[in-house]
Amino acid sequence: MKKSSLLLSAAFAVGLLFFQAIQKPTIETHDELSMDGPKLPANVKAVVESKCYGCHNAEAKNEKSKKKLDWDEFEASKKSKQLATMSKINEVLTEDAMPPKKFLENKPEGKLTEEEKAILLEWSAGKKKKGE
Template identity: 25%
Template sequence: MSLKKKILVGLAIILIGIQFFQPLQNQSGEVKDTHIEKVYAVPQNVKAVLQTSCYDCHSNNTLYPWYSRIQPGAWFMAKHIKEGKEELNFSDFGSYSTRKQRNKFRSMSNQVNDGTMPLNSYTLIHRNAVLSLEEKQVLTKWFDAMADSLQ
């Protein structure tokens, strides 16, 4: 067997082998009392956008597509979700201090307004998560109003 074939066989074995090592999924199945929707009256139009464009990476319940079980992509997704939840977790939003909540609302408004959220790497695959101008305005208006109410 040539060196090239040995390398290809070795890579195939590695790719098949890593499929057996799946990360834990981010699915709690419950809505905690600290969830933003239990702490604040979230208008339906805001809630719909948050569910479509934000919750997969920023809550305790991710909706996983079929490709999320294929390695090494699943590891990348798990890392991405972990980092997203460390930055902002809508499931734990009510446990944040008032100051932190106000700062998060301001930050969310700025990031949605300047187009840095949702991430391009997410919207590349999840086309329905791309925010329209109207959705950006709905979110930033509500985020700004919430930040102002927490003065």
């Protein structure tokens, strides 16, 4: 009687260990996946490509604009970096600091339309979407 109960509890302990062993990796992969930043929504991407990407890309000649923001890097970066960047974009747009005034003097068509600005502002405010 004692032996069998001992065996039973041993089996239970082994089973528990086994259960934990198979549980853990699934949790970890889930965590890693959720840390990946989401892709840009199509309407945001369209504005970025026509109005921002010219200076803010990986091959940009201007080191400063590339260092401040590189759209080629953005989608590949992790979520925390994306959210930090979005917060800074929101601030810069609210202050009307981008595109730069100097740049717009030579290229007035580079100015963001009200609609484009609204798209970028709403997106960069980071409204939380459930289930993403």
